[in-house]
Amino acid sequence: MAAESAGTVGRTAGTPVMRPDSDDTSSPSPAVAKLELIGVGKEFHTKRAHTVALSGINLTIKDGEFVSVIGRSGCGKTTLLRMLAGLLSPSEGKILVEGNSLWDGSKVDSSVVSQLGVVFQEANLFPWYSVAENIALPLRLRGDDKASRLARARELAELVGLGGFERSYPRELSGGMRQRVAIARALSTRPKLLLMDEPFGALDALTRERMNLELQRIALATNATVVFVTHDITEAVFLGDRVVQLTPRPGRIRQVMPIEFERPRGLDVQTEPEFGTITRDLRHALDEDEEKNA
Amino acid sequence: MSGNRSRKLLPWLSTPLILLVFFACWDLLVRVFGISDLVLPPPMQVFDTLKDVVTDGSTWDHAQVTATETIAGFLIALVAGVAIGVVLGKVPWLELSLRPVIVASQVVPKVALIPLFVIWFGFGMTSKVIMAAMLAFFPIMLNVQLGVRSVESGQREVMRSLNASRWQTFRHLELKSTMPYVFAGMEVGIVFAIIGTIVGEYLGGSEGLGYLVVRTLNDLNAPALFATIILLSVLGLLLYFVVNGLKRFFIPWHESVYGQHDLNR
Numbered sequence: 001m002a003a004e005s006a007g008t009v010g011r012t013a014g015t016p017v018m019r020p021d022s023d024d025t026s027s028p029s030p031a032v033a034k035l036e037l038i039g040v041g042k043e044f045h046t047k048r049a050h051t052v053a054l055s056g057i058n059l060t061i062k063d064g065e066f067v068s069v070i071g072r073s074g075c076g077k078t079t080l081l082r083m084l085a086g087l088l089s090p091s092e093g094k095i096l097v098e099g100n101s102l103w104d105g106s107k108v109d110s111s112v113v114s115q116l117g118v119v120f121q122e123a124n125l126f127p128w129y130s131v132a133e134n135i136a137l138p139l140r141l142r143g144d145d146k147a148s149r150l151a152r153a154r155e156l157a158e159l160v161g162l163g164g165f166e167r168s169y170p171r172e173l174s175g176g177m178r179q180r181v182a183i184a185r186a187l188s189t190r191p192k193l194l195l196m197d198e199p200f201g202a203l204d205a206l207t208r209e210r211m212n213l214e215l216q217r218i219a220l221a222t223n224a225t226v227v228f229v230t231h232d233i234t235e236a237v238f239l240g241d242r243v244v245q246l247t248p249r250p251g252r253i254r255q256v257m258p259i260e261f262e263r264p265r266g267l268d269v270q271t272e273p274e275f276g277t278i279t280r281d282l283r284h285a286l287d288e289d290e291e292k293n294a
Numbered sequence: 295m296s297g298n299r300s301r302k303l304l305p306w307l308s309t310p311l312i313l314l315v316f317f318a319c320w321d322l323l324v325r326v327f328g329i330s331d332l333v334l335p336p337p338m339q340v341f342d343t344l345k346d347v348v349t350d351g352s353t354w355d356h357a358q359v360t361a362t363e364t365i366a367g368f369l370i371a372l373v374a375g376v377a378i379g380v381v382l383g384k385v386p387w388l389e390l391s392l393r394p395v396i397v398a399s400q401v402v403p404k405v406a407l408i409p410l411f412v413i414w415f416g417f418g419m420t421s422k423v424i425m426a427a428m429l430a431f432f433p434i435m436l437n438v439q440l441g442v443r444s445v446e447s448g449q450r451e452v453m454r455s456l457n458a459s460r461w462q463t464f465r466h467l468e469l470k471s472t473m474p475y476v477f478a479g480m481e482v483g484i485v486f487a488i489i490g491t492i493v494g495e496y497l498g499g500s501e502g503l504g505y506l507v508v509r510t511l512n513d514l515n516a517p518a519l520f521a522t523i524i525l526l527s528v529l530g531l532l533l534y535f536v537v538n539g540l541k542r543f544f545i546p547w548h549e550s551v552y553g554q555h556d557l558n559r
Contacts, residue, residue, distance in 0.1 A: 085455050110457045118455040124448040128470045128547045137466065138456050169547055 032099040034225045035061040035084070035193055040093035041250075042079055052250035053079045057093065059244065059253065066219055066226045068240030070233060070282065072289055076251025077229045081197045084227060086113040097193060114142070117186030119196040123178035125170040125185075131157060132166040135184045142189065156184040159218060176207040183215070187222060194219075194226045200235070209267060212238055216264055233279050233286070234270060245282060247289050254285060335517040343517035344524060353506070353525070360491055360502040361529060363419050367426025368480075368487040368533075375431050375483070376476060379438025389439070404428050405493050412498040422494035422502070429490035434479035441475025442468070474548045477541040484537045488530045503529065 040057040043050065054076040061067050071077045082088040084095060089106040096102070102112045117138075125134045132153040133140075139149045157166050160180040170178055179199055186194060199215075200208045212235055219226055230236050236243045240259050247254040257278065261269050269275055317337045323329065324336045331339065347353050382389040404425070411421035445468055453463045495504025503526050510518040542551050 087451060087454055113455070113457050116455070118452075120448060120451065122448045124446070124452045126449065126466065126470065128473075128545070141456050141458050141462050141466070171547070171549075171552065 033060045033096070034063050034065070034098060035059075035227070036094075036096040036099075038094040038096070040080075040083065040090050040095060042076070042083060042088070043091045054083075054090075054246075054251040057251075057253060059256075061225060061227065064223045064225055066224075066228065066239055066241045068236035068243045069227060069229045069246060070231065070236040070243055070286075071246035071251070072248055072286060073231060075246040075248035075289070077231075077246050078197055079251070080246070081195055081227065081229045084193075085116060085118045085195050114189065115192040117189065117191030117194045119179070119182050119186045119194070119199045121198045121201045123170070123175075123182040125178055125181055127170050129169075130166065131162060131168050131170070131173070131181055134170065134181050135188055137185060138189045152188060153184075156187055159187070159221065160184045161214060174207075175203050176211055179203065179211065180214070183218065187218070187224070190222075192225065194224045196226060196228045198230055199228075201230070201232075208232075208235070213267065215239065220264060233282050237275060237278050237282070238265060238267075238270060243278075243282065245285055254289075257282065332514060332516050335520060339517050340520040340524070344521040347518060347521045347525065356501060356503050356506050357525060357529060359419065360495065360504065360526075361533075363422040363491045363494070363502065364426050364484075364487045364529075364533065366419075367423045367428075367490060368430050368484055370423070370427040371430035371434055371483055371487065372480065374427070375434030375479065376438050379435040379479075380442055380472075382435070383439040383442025400432055404490075408494055408497045411494075417499040419501075421498065422491050425494040426487040426490035429486040430483035433482035433486060434476070437475045437479030437482075438472065441472035444475065445471050473545050474550060477537070477545060478550070480537050481534065481541070484533050485530065488526075488533065492526065 037057050037059040041055040042053045044053055057080065059067075069077050069080065079088065083090045084102070086102060086108040089103055089108070094101055094103075097112050097115055100109065100112050102109055126137070129137065132150060135156050136144075136149040136153040139152060144152075154163075154166060157163055160183055162177060162180055162184070165173070165177070170181070173181065179202075183199070186196075200211045203211060216239060218224070228236070228239055237259055243257045243259060245254045245257070246252065259278065261272070261275070320334075320337050324334055335343075382392065407428075408421065408425055411424050415421040415424065449467055449471070450463070453467055458466070491502070492504035492507075495502035496508055499505055503522055506522045507519060507526070510516075510522055545551055
């Protein structure tokens with residue numbers, strides 16, 4: 001698997017599959033969309049206040065696409081991801097994973113949830129389990145036998161650059177390594193959709209850059225479809241095939257920006273003029289949100 | 295590495311040294327001030343008596359009684375403490391409505407209840423077992439209650455996002471993350487259990503090391519009194535080490551265990 005994944009990076013680089021030539025959601029994809037959000041909204045009711053966190057979110061994500069979701073804090077991006085992850089029920093609208101509805105009212109369809117992989121801001125590893133056991137936990141819960149679990153854990157440890165650390169315990173790992181374990185754990189069940197909520201938000205800038213490169217490599221190697229929530233513009237543009245910008249109160253999609261740099265992207269792409277233009281436009285749009293709310 | 299190894303050995307060197315100094319000071323004190331044997335016998339005399347006490351078969355019977363009472367009381371406290379702690383930790387409204395009662399029963403000097411237990415359960419082992427259990431129960435119960443509530447919400451979310459059943463969440467998350475709290479309660483609980491047993495033996499009955507303490511006191515046999523106290527301390531130490539060993543075996547991953555051997559420190 002390690003050798004194969006290393007090869008995949010090179011292969012995908014030549015193919016245009018990973019680069020959508022438009023942000024049009026009806027582009028020539030014969031299969032059903034990987035993820036479809038139709039009029040999704042979320043309201044919170046408390047005794048004193050009634051908040052519309054998200055409203056009228058429509059979005060279609062294709063197979064193998066990497067979509068970054070960006071916005072100021074409080075714009076509902078985490079709320080959106082929690083709804084996608086089956087942790088929080090939407091007040092309105094539909095969320096379809098390969099055409100199957102994730103939510104039935106406020107009840108989550110567990111057969112759809114089992115097709116998702118989630119990475120949170122904190123690695124949330126279980127300190128009583130080794131790296132391999134942490135990675136294989138989803139498989140254990142699913143009832144896979146021990147031998148296949150271990151084989152898969154070893155394969156994934158290799159993939160996320162933790163080969164040789166299988167028997168280590170979380171306390172022996174750095175923050176970046178822990179997050180790699182969390183990514184491997186999310187990938188263990190070969191999810192159809194990988195959901196990431198500011199996964200590198202707690203890491204220092206340098207580690208974060210490296211993790212971005214690693215994540216791109218892993219996503220290409222596994223041809224994963226990813227929804228990646230972040231508040232970091234550079235990160236969002238660097239990783240995304242498209243960047244979805246949310247605007248707060250109520251959270252709505254302000255714009256969807258296609259990012260067409262070739263993959264795999266090196267860190268140098270960030271110095272290209274076009275990269276600068278995109279990030280500047282996004283920053284202005286985010287600043288306008290801020291002024292509007294000030 | 296060698297620095298760390300010698301650091302690990304340090305307590306094994308320092309402890310005998312401290313004991314040696316302690317006994318030397320004790321001896322010196324007795325000699326310089328000419329303290330009566332009845333008040334403070336010199337250490338060598340205590341050791342001689344300790345030898346006699348240890349070789350006396352009846353001492354072991356007494357020690358066995360004390361150990362049995364302590365362990366029985368502790369086990370009762372452990373089972374009850376874990377069970378009730380889990381329920382109170384899981385059912386907030388129950389905990390809230392029982393809180394005044396719990397606080398009140400904690401504040402009551404439970405040792406004062408021993409005469410009552412003697413009246414109800416006689417001078418035998420039962421009253422001591424109950425005393426030990428009562429004292430050990432609270433630290434265990436409170437720790438478990440805290441532990442049940444301290445399960446990290448992020449880890450809970452992971453289990454939820456993995457479609458884990460209630461049983462799986464319990465087995466892989468709640469049980470494991472509560473274990474350190476159980477052991478923290480047990481370490482306090484075992485010490486309290488010994489206290490309960492000994493005080494129980496002081497106040498009623500004709501068996502156990504606690505009874506031996508009172509008897510030697512009545513005989514005004516200070517060396518034997520000291521020897522018995524040493525025996526009691528050794529018993530307490532042994533029981534504590536058993537609990538501590540269990541902790542090391544069951545939660546090697548926890549900071550309270552690996553922290554002491556962390557090579558990075």
